Amino acid sequence: MYLDPDVSNSVKILIVGHFGVGKTTLISSISEIEPLQTEEEITEASEGFDDLSGTPNKTTTTVAMDFGRLTLSETLVLYLFGTPGQERFKEMWEALSRGALGALVLVDPTRLHESFAVLDLVERFGLTYAIGVNHFEGTTEYPLDEVREALNLAADTPIVHCDVRDQTSSARSLITLVQHLMSILD
Amino acid sequence: MSDGPDEELELTSPLVPLFVIAKGRDLPADHEYEHTALVTARDGASAAAARALSPEARKVMDLIADGFLSVAEVSGHTHLPLGIVRILLAQLEEDGLILVRKPIPRVERVERELLSAVLDGLRTKFGA
Numbered sequence: 001m002y003l004d005p006d007v008s009n010s011v012k013i014l015i016v017g018h019f020g021v022g023k024t025t026l027i028s029s030i031s032e033i034e035p036l037q038t039e040e041e042i043t044e045a046s047e048g049f050d051d052l053s054g055t056p057n058k059t060t061t062t063v064a065m066d067f068g069r070l071t072l073s074e075t076l077v078l079y080l081f082g083t084p085g086q087e088r089f090k091e092m093w094e095a096l097s098r099g100a101l102g103a104l105v106l107v108d109p110t111r112l113h114e115s116f117a118v119l120d121l122v123e124r125f126g127l128t129y130a131i132g133v134n135h136f137e138g139t140t141e142y143p144l145d146e147v148r149e150a151l152n153l154a155a156d157t158p159i160v161h162c163d164v165r166d167q168t169s170s171a172r173s174l175i176t177l178v179q180h181l182m183s184i185l186d
Numbered sequence: 187m188s189d190g191p192d193e194e195l196e197l198t199s200p201l202v203p204l205f206v207i208a209k210g211r212d213l214p215a216d217h218e219y220e221h222t223a224l225v226t227a228r229d230g231a232s233a234a235a236a237r238a239l240s241p242e243a244r245k246v247m248d249l250i251a252d253g254f255l256s257v258a259e260v261s262g263h264t265h266l267p268l269g270i271v272r273i274l275l276a277q278l279e280e281d282g283l284i285l286v287r288k289p290i291p292r293v294e295r296v297e298r299e300l301l302s303a304v305l306d307g308l309r310t311k312f313g314a
Contacts, residue, residue, distance in 0.1 A: 003253060003256075010289050011300060012221065030312070037262055039265075040267070040269075062267060067262070072303065072306075072308065078307070081221065095220065099220065101300070101301065168312055168313070171312035171314040175308050178304050182302065185294065185298055
């Protein structure tokens with residue numbers, strides 16, 4: 001359960017995407033611990049307005065967020081946070097994006113329209129990202145060029161196929177992201 | 187609270203309002219006790235201090251008694267909301283009971299080394 005005693009540095013990468021896109025599956029496929037959940041509190045404007053004060057009602061709700069862990073060397077540990085991509089979670093994004101190396105954005109090629117809000121958040125929080133196109137059982141592999149065009153990605157944004165159930169495939173997607181992060185430092 | 191038959195009760199159930207657990211303390215500053223900050227109990231701290239701590243703070247101390255865990259893992263294992271965990275950790279650090287390793291702030295020079303360490307680690311681990 002505990003980290004190696006010499007681990008002195010921690011980094012994080014966000015695994016983002018809409019509901020059901022495979023974030024937790026990817027985390028499970030490469031995490032060295034059973035994925036855990038943190039409960040985070042977010043304030044939400046509830047439906048409608050308070051008639052008396054004219055101000056929106058605010059309620060506090062909790063969101064459970066899955067994460068995993070990967071010890072990469074004697075001194076370095078990587079945490080992967082599955083981060084839901086809806087606008088209403090932006091409070092959480094503030095804390096999670098701080099200090100994050102970057103984001104792996106998972107997309108479902110049959111539900112690309114749901115990824116626009118996600119990409120908008122990622123860009124708004126200034127995160128560098130790569131796209132992993134999740135391959136779902138029984139579906140055809142979509143040509144990456146078409147997905148790139150549909151999502152209107154920048155020319156240098158990496159996009160790869162990713163089978164989130166497969167450890168090597170998940171690791172390759174992360175490697176693609178890290179290589180991209182390094183290339184933009186040059 | 188006296189030690190008695192009630193001691194076995196799950197004290198972190200929603201029946202205990204969060205502000206009670208937090209003893210009315212405010213959340214620490216945003217950059218403190220982040221998800222990936224690593225925490226552990228100081229040697230010998232747990233036993234000496236346990237009696238004075240709230241049940242939730244004790245739960246945290248017990249969890250991190252024998253090694254480092256991230257703040258997110260503390261929340262995950264204790265099932266306490268992250269905000270509460272951060273408040274408890276601030277109190278425990280103030281009382282000198284825990285050690286905290288903060289994530290190294292991002293500077294470009296560090297970033298390059300860090301990224302290549304991440305890359306090497308992933309490649310070594312998964313042969314990808």
